[in-house]
Amino acid sequence: RAAGALAAAAVTAVALAVAAWRRARPVREVLFFPSRPCCIEALLAEAAEPGAPARPCPCPLPSGDTALSRLVRRLLSARRSLDLCLFSFSCPQLARAVHLLHRRGVRVRLVTDAQYMGLHGSQIGRLRHAGIQVRHDQHSGYMHHKFAIVDRRMLITGSLNWTTQAIQSNRENVLVVEDAEYVKAFQEEFERIWEEYNPANYRFF
Amino acid sequence: RAAGALAAAAVTAVALAVAAWRRARPVREVLFFPSRPCCIEALLAEAAEPGAPARPCPCPLPSGDTALSRLVRRLLSARRSLDLCLFSFSCPQLARAVHLLHRRGVRVRLVTDAQYMGLHGSQIGRLRHAGIQVRHDQHSGYMHHKFAIVDRRMLITGSLNWTTQAIQSNRENVLVVEDAEYVKAFQEEFERIWEEYNPANYRFF
Numbered sequence: 001r002a003a004g005a006l007a008a009a010a011v012t013a014v015a016l017a018v019a020a021w022r023r024a025r026p027v028r029e030v031l032f033f034p035s036r037p038c039c040i041e042a043l044l045a046e047a048a049e050p051g052a053p054a055r056p057c058p059c060p061l062p063s064g065d066t067a068l069s070r071l072v073r074r075l076l077s078a079r080r081s082l083d084l085c086l087f088s089f090s091c092p093q094l095a096r097a098v099h100l101l102h103r104r105g106v107r108v109r110l111v112t113d114a115q116y117m118g119l120h121g122s123q124i125g126r127l128r129h130a131g132i133q134v135r136h137d138q139h140s141g142y143m144h145h146k147f148a149i150v151d152r153r154m155l156i157t158g159s160l161n162w163t164t165q166a167i168q169s170n171r172e173n174v175l176v177v178e179d180a181e182y183v184k185a186f187q188e189e190f191e192r193i194w195e196e197y198n199p200a201n202y203r204f205f
Numbered sequence: 206r207a208a209g210a211l212a213a214a215a216v217t218a219v220a221l222a223v224a225a226w227r228r229a230r231p232v233r234e235v236l237f238f239p240s241r242p243c244c245i246e247a248l249l250a251e252a253a254e255p256g257a258p259a260r261p262c263p264c265p266l267p268s269g270d271t272a273l274s275r276l277v278r279r280l281l282s283a284r285r286s287l288d289l290c291l292f293s294f295s296c297p298q299l300a301r302a303v304h305l306l307h308r309r310g311v312r313v314r315l316v317t318d319a320q321y322m323g324l325h326g327s328q329i330g331r332l333r334h335a336g337i338q339v340r341h342d343q344h345s346g347y348m349h350h351k352f353a354i355v356d357r358r359m360l361i362t363g364s365l366n367w368t369t370q371a372i373q374s375n376r377e378n379v380l381v382v383e384d385a386e387y388v389k390a391f392q393e394e395f396e397r398i399w400e401e402y403n404p405a406n407y408r409f410f
Contacts, residue, residue, distance in 0.1 A: 030390040141374030169346030185235040
């Protein structure tokens with residue numbers, strides 16, 4: 001009986017170690033778009049009120065595992081900070097996720113492109129109105145990055161503009177990487193741009 | 206004297222091991238744009254005729270180390286294959302590098318976007334004319350990827366369209382990674398698109 005208990009304990013220890021290793025293993029994910037359309041209401045509801053009973057969404061879309069739902073999940077994992085550097089941001093679903101993080105107390109900073117932020121459908125005004133800090137360029141080249149940094153730990157970057165057209169119709173890629181070296185390089189680029197686009201530095205010609 | 210020779214041999218062995226490790230270490234590079242303007246004639250000449258005496262270029266641009274020269278170097282390292290999946294390709298310098306690889310016998314395949322390939326300044330027609338295989342989409346969404354795979358070994362991907370405007374004026378990022386997992390995912394995406402855009406599959410409405 002003692003040997004049996006010992007064996008069971010050993011099996012449990014191995015299982016716990018494997019689970020810990022899986023949790024600790026850095027995220028390395030490649031997402032390709034277009035994404036199948038999907039409902040992300042359940043993801044947003046769970047993030048807004050963890051553990052609350054799920055209410056079924058009346059929309060006809062499936063809530064399965066898609067490139068979009070994976071992207072939203074990664075964003076919603078933010079606990080402290082979300083730094084966004086986005087050429088174009090008009091997708092209402094992603095804007096709701098960002099707004100939710102802001103309401104939850106995550107420090108959101110958003111850098112965007114001056115020419116694109118005012119286009120029809122842009123979510124920038126809405127997010128700014130909600131109290132999120134937004135900065136934009138003031139020169140002729142495009143601020144063409146499309147990356148996000150979650151908790152200064154996870155980099156989300158690729159070809160994807162945050163628009164419904166891109167998500168549903170285009171061939172796009174997004175890398176999600178928890179890699180200190182890449183995160184550091186992009187975080188430094190973000191801070192450079194954030195400072196360069198500080199309104200205190202604007203020159204009025 | 207024997208001890209001295211032994212020490213020298215040991216130092217040499219360590220130096221060789223370090224050199225081998227550096228060579229074997231997978232590439233992990235992040236390039237940010239805009240790039241300072243630079244002359245890449247020396248890089249192209251060396252790639253066209255390795256070891257040939259360098260002729261000074263009459264252009265006034267410096268030939269220093271820039272994001273553009275690094276990108277060109279990575280491309281020119283191709284020995285067997287170069288798979289390109291590019292939304293927009295109008296930069297003459299990058300087109301010359303690709304053309305040179307094709308002439309050197311590297312198997313170049315190029316996937317691009319139907320709406321953008323015909324725009325003024327596009328290099329697609331020129332490359333096709335040179336004998337490079339080109340395929341494009343035939344539907345409404347954009348083929349918005351901007352990646353290259355060198356020798357099925359190195360992935361070059363980011364926000365950068367291969368245009369002079371993007372290289373010289375925009376805020377852009379490019380990751381260069383020798384990572385079997387990422388390369389595999391992008392190579393599979395490339396093959397999917399290459400097959401989907403096979404002209405034999407075109408439907409004429």
